[in-house]
Amino acid sequence: MNKRYIGVDIGGTSVKLGIVDDKGQVHLRKEVVYTEAGSSASVMDVIIKSIHELADGSIGIEAFSGIGVSAAGCINSVEGKVAMNGGNVPNWSQTEVCHILRKEFDLPVSLANDANCAILGEFWTGAAEGYTDVLGITLGTGVGGGVITGGRLLEGAHGFAGELGHFPTHAGGAHCICGLDGCFERYASTASMIRSAVDVDPNLRNGRILFEAAGAGEMHAKSILDNWITEIAYGIAGYVHVFDPQLVLIGGGVSAQKEMLIEPLREKVLSMIMPDFAEDLEFKAAALGNDAGMVGAVYYLLSKEELTGNM
């Protein structure tokens, strides 16, 4: 039998878990919403209980080879803990995730940022499989990012690297949650698109309605969508010049909009970048959906084990 791992994806409102084998296939999934788990339980208590339940419902915890954890927030993957900026997860800053889970389960454990895990998942078994240089941008409430360069995840000194959403693209621009002004995220997130749309027409209150209205030829919606895609394209054009990727991978719910997002975005980016960078550059939508984080978390664990021999 293939080796089995537990992949854990910790988000702001719920934790997703799955059994992932050494080929990146997911065998069993579970999702626990924190608010349903009892108000007194801490996030780590919920995670520990959920891992036990998942393992007990299959081959038993002793039979697993490790736990790969993906988490929201600013993650110090070198130290296996959450940094000062804990994102949206309740009471999350400074949580020693790896230490707590190793103590509980006596297994190798790794921790990495959720956007980095998502791109690693796609790199292993998803839309970025077979590429060595990939720029991943996830469009949602914020803008997540991850960079694969020369077949490896770009991590930086602490594991913080790839925060593509917090690159300032507008001098003196809108204030961002990270503390800076004018970040790419403030202009390229789906949340910013919706903010612009609602200012013009209160009916355009979510992405689905906006895309439908633009598809039906509604002028306000078309113009908002076009301006938004231009903002995204500016950021990507800069990143393409920095990282020279083969593939730009777009994630998030809106990435399903091939005709109205991926294709016009591709055209805009290609028109902005130097011709040599544009020659073979491909654009794709992410393919793994909700599994990407847990699959990528396990890939991250495997890549660390390969480097260190142990975790």
Ligand SMILES: [Zn+2]
């Ligand atoms: Zn920012």
